[in-house]
Amino acid sequence: MAGGSLREKHKRLRAEQVLDAAEHLFSQKGYEATRIETIAEKASVAPATVYNYFATKPNLLMELALRHVHAALPERRSFIRNLPDDPVEGILSFERLLAEQAMRHLSRECWRVIMSAQYLEPDGRASRTGARLNTLIKRHYIRLIRTYQQRGRLDATVDPIVLSELIVGITTFQFGNFVARTDGTVEEMLGQGARNIRFILSQILREPAGAGAA
């Protein structure tokens, strides 16, 4: 799986160079305002090479998003390893972490492009990349839900896959709404998300085992 050949190594390195350059320029001058030519120049690469690696400009941004999601993975994992007792608090905090990670390197403008890409080219690479991105997040939720089920804090008969799809769906929808407008804060989005989460969980919450006696 490694691809240890020199060619593969150089490919990885070049792709990183381009992504680095793009990340810097996107966050500095914005997505629309930066030209592919400029990215190529900063990455010490010919413009044609950028197209060799990333078919289109939205695609390049998409891969950038994917890289961030990967880079932020350990942080999410460590969060899930140390979950708080209360499931509602756990999920809401996880939401907050995801939102914070999303905004850490990519602007709202960038996220708009990312969200729109799957609609503009339904069967293109962008859609597939977007799907991968969602899958990554969903896995975390499944793990998170299972943990609370094992602790007896969530109804064990609920299918974690279904529940995670529900949560990811609604939060993705809200995130889309959030980035689609220039006003509105992350806190507002999270507040609205909290209402949804509480509603969804209200029916399947379980009290802690040692409670009831006082």
Next chain:
Amino acid sequence: MAGGSLREKHKRLRAEQVLDAAEHLFSQKGYEATRIETIAEKASVAPATVYNYFATKPNLLMELALRHVHAALPERRSFIRNLPDDPVEGILSFERLLAEQAMRHLSRECWRVIMSAQYLEPDGRASRTGARLNTLIKRHYIRLIRTYQQRGRLDATVDPIVLSELIVGITTFQFGNFVARTDGTVEEMLGQGARNIRFILSQILREPAGAGAA
């Protein structure tokens, strides 16, 4: 003169990579003991590429020497800008600096290869590079000699070019003898050099202008 194109830039970068790798390996494992293949691997380059840039292994070493001579140039220049009063002391100290610089990054084994290269391939690239190397050093001596002539400490009728060739010739000869054997210290070489320098200068030394009255 710059060659600002992308191709030229990459060429420079790759050459540096290879030289860096070679420098490290030569000083760590010795010249003969390091394989071209290893250099290429460390430089993230195909072995064939090393041959594209540096026709032969001795040639690679030669270019390495040239790079060092260039890198150490500012130090020599600054020495020549702050020459001591006494010409003998100035030249001997400069000799010491050159010897110290020569041994700083390249081992005696390496210098043996370098010195021999011009004999093994008289009209090859190695000979030309060696000549360039000598020219660089000679320029410094010319400048040094002129300075002392302007200060009135050296006979002004002596041709600096001739004198510098004499000095470079004799010291190169001694340096060759030094690296050609495994025993013998730098100090011994410098001591012998000092005798030569004193002899050469004895006829053309001039007393300082303000001297004689006491």
Next chain:
DNA sequence: ATCGTCAACTCTATTTTTAGAGCAGAATAT
């Protein structure tokens, strides 16, 4: 003496990158 090994070096086909011309479409100016 002969064989095997090893590393420098060569050669060729393939892959990748670059240079550079040019197209398409949107935005802007006239």
Next chain:
DNA sequence: ATATTCTGCTCTAAAAATAGAGTTGACGAT
């Protein structure tokens, strides 16, 4: 409306790098 410009993107020829097999000459063991 028309022309101009700008940028994303395509296409082709030329340059360079890689993979990999092969040659040569030195050296050591048998």
